[in-house]
Amino acid sequence: MAEKLVGKDFTPVDVVAKVTGRAKYAEDFRAERMAFCKTLSSPIPHARIRNIDVSAATKVPGFLGILTADDVPQFPPPQPPILTKDEVLYVGHPILAVAAESEAAAAEAIEAIKIDFQQLPHVTDPLESLFPGGPNARSNGNVAAAQINLQTLKWEAADFAAAGDDKLPAGKPAEEWKYGDVDEGFKAAKLVIDESFVAGGFPHHSMETRSAFAYWEGSKCFLHGSNQSHTSAVPNISRFIGIPPEDLVFIAEFCGGGFGSKIPGYPNMAIAALMSKKIGRPVMHRISRAEEYAIGSARPSFQGRLKLGFAADGKILAADLYVVQETGPHQGAGDFRSAGNCLSMLYQPAAMRYRAVPVLTNTPPTGPQRGPGENQFVPIIEPIMDKVARELKVDRVAIRKINAPDSSSKIGSDRGPLTSAFIKEALDQGATMFNWEQKKARSGQRNGNKITGVGVGQGYHSAGSNGFDGLLRITPDGKLHVHTGVGNLGTYSHSATARVAAELLNYNWDNAIIERGDSRRGLPWNSNQAGSLTASTQSRTMFVAATDMKAKLLDIAAQMLGGAAADYDLGDEKVVSKADASKSITYAEAAKKAMELGGKYTGKEVPNDINPVTKHGVTMIAGTGLIAVAKDNLPRVGITPGLTVSFAEVELDTETGKVNIKEMLCVADCGTVLHPLGLGHQIAGGNVMGIGLAHLERHVYDPKLGIPTTQSIEQSKPPTYLDVPAEIGWGAVDKPDPQNPVGVKGVGEPVQGSGAAAITSAIADALGGHLFNRTPVSLDMILNHLNKRPQAHKPLQINTV
């Protein structure tokens, strides 16, 4: 029999390409007569374009063509445009593109273009925009999000006066919900806290910028892009280009980091494609680091207020959360909404009210970044939970367990169910691994100029979806081709989930081939590689496709050897008679027979309920072997939560403010472990990003000029080798989720949140429970606090150093 694959380590095939430099990313492709393209973008945060004079540019030697907003598809605001037409909304907003024989000539031509801007008032702070008479980031409004129409919303001056400088005013929200009796909960509470906070935004800064390379063959557009998803991005990218999805050949075998910034395709991808069409040559559009900062997305900042009422044992009786989100100039993501759900999920308040307003700002467009919303929120609330635990004399892990969900818990305003939740078990396992009982005695211990702090943080993100398609093929050589439409973000889940199909079909892993990364390979409709979705969602599609494949294999055996399908079972890459083991056909023989039979056996006929993208993919491989294709119609009721817990011990230097992380570990509740090495990798990497979120990374804007000062990597400061522990420990609860056929849940997002929260919790612990109520907790904030100096920022100020 074939080996068991699920839960075992393996070497993903693409790792060799990565360590040898043979892995090709978008900017690594070349073509004869390739032209270069560069964009001209706005140098000012908000202005009306009165006139563009390109006459001098067209005379630059090597000039080939210009693409303006008039040449590209238009989308209703506040969706981001490919090129902006009348109004620029942030520094770096693309206005037009120039193609030339060389990149230098394109830049030369861009330098010769004159634009007449009428400067408009700009805003980088949402509270300024909400103030009566305050500036709007765009001429048609200052508030928008998915399910919140673009509108102008102003608070009353009295709201600001009532709150004072230290508290977030609570003006009219753009959305709100509540459950339970919140007022009654606060009345019954033994302890009530009311904290205003700022969670800082920062750029994604994926190492690979979003360069794109495109050319055409007739009506077909070939696009090499950097994208974390594959088939789910195709409809969107083709919409940006303005062609039917079946005319787009999307090639993206590797993606140099996305973290949420490259989920379903993005407008910038269309520039290379449309320029190539316009000038009739292949076009390379290389994106510089500064351009990536501007268009590469960012985590939005929050200005918020959190009121919690506790019973004597630490249980939260009432919660009231208000989030103001700095969204950037376009629609942005629903981080604010996720923060509310996160509070209701992780701490299960008996009653809760949530209010939020997403405010448009003249800062770079924001979007989802790893745990969008949850990961801003947990590093703020967890030190607050610590403070309450101290006041109520409850252990800090215990107060989290008292409030933690289990599998019968509910989430959000509609009190929806969960598929499974084992965070209490993760807290116990983490506390044992970390030796919490002994370590917590070190809180605040001084050794010369060093103070020790220990922290614990939790993370949550929904981690599973359903309804996508599975596609498998056995070719006449007996090989299993696993067609997968997910991307290659670096989680190796494209392969880890493929092993579910291989295991169910008794395949040796060496005989499985993963088909992915290129539309021409015949790829099914699969989920975004985002939101901790792939492991759970894709194991389901593999299960349904393998079930279809097994049925077809048994059926073919019965046709070839007689009897009924039920008389056969799967052996080691062969179908064997249950009654007589000498009667069998190999998978290779079954594939050859399938090609004689045709119809549903070779993809000539497909189920009606599969997605049109899958149907199109099947046409490319129909007739080449035994094909199984099915939609995931398996039941899934409720939210599938990915949950993590991180522990950290830090040593804080009172002279320099430096936070030395001495130990860090993280335990995940992600259902059945699919690929231990890959899981450990995601956990460690996520915690590293959490360290950045907690005390390093930030956006800084000059509030007067609206100009970014953290465009380069060093300025926004993601963690380096020297900022993180040499090793990050990890564990997994490894309890199966009952609503996934192999028990899997995802976990990519919450690991960053719990890691960040463990660090803010540990820093607060080292400082005797002092609450900064702000991320990142920078070195100078720590030094100012230790030296009893005022902080450089005002209480609710954002985008500060």
Add this chain to the structure above:
Amino acid sequence: MPERNQAPPCEHDHNGGSPKDSSPTPQSLRATRREFIKSVIASGVAVSAAGYVVVGRGGEAFAQSAGTVTRLVTLNVNGRDRPVDVLPNETLIHTLRYKLGLTGTKLGCDHAECGNCTVMLNDVASYSCTTLTHAVRGRKIVTIEGIEGPNGELHPVQKAMVQELGPQCGFCTPGQVVSAVALLKHNPKPTVEEARVAMSGNLCRCGAYDHYLKAVMRAAREA
């Protein structure tokens, strides 16, 4: 419409295939990087109704200058002498990626911040984005493509990176591999702390540092 034969090389190759010399040579190089933003800062600032004409923000092109002539030089790359036309202020990464077809070396920031572009110059790890090509004539240049053995066998660092699952997205990996190889040339048995410091010029946004470090230590043990 472009002809069919314009399809780029290697696009069917699942694992990337070998690099090919196919890149067009840019016509010109420019002396300084453009920083259009300056014109804005200089042109006044506060919110005002006054319109004004400024040039846009063009991003950054490779350092190039119109009308400058190239000079044919010979570079020793991965043990081979490679003649190549080089502009006076051309950076090494540009020469490698766009003239010699060696796209394994990645450009992450172009500002000596991230280390994605790391190559070895006479066995010393160096950022090729801020190294002038003319400055490395006569030096031994080794890129990621030159790390494997003569018969394509993986270097011990590469083997260890595979075994420890070093990369996540993989974009910074060529630079990490080259830095690790350079480290082990000078210090074959580093401590974890020494390895951490030696590798600290190579950023990884995925945060794969501990897996990379484990790979470096494994390579040191097993080499």
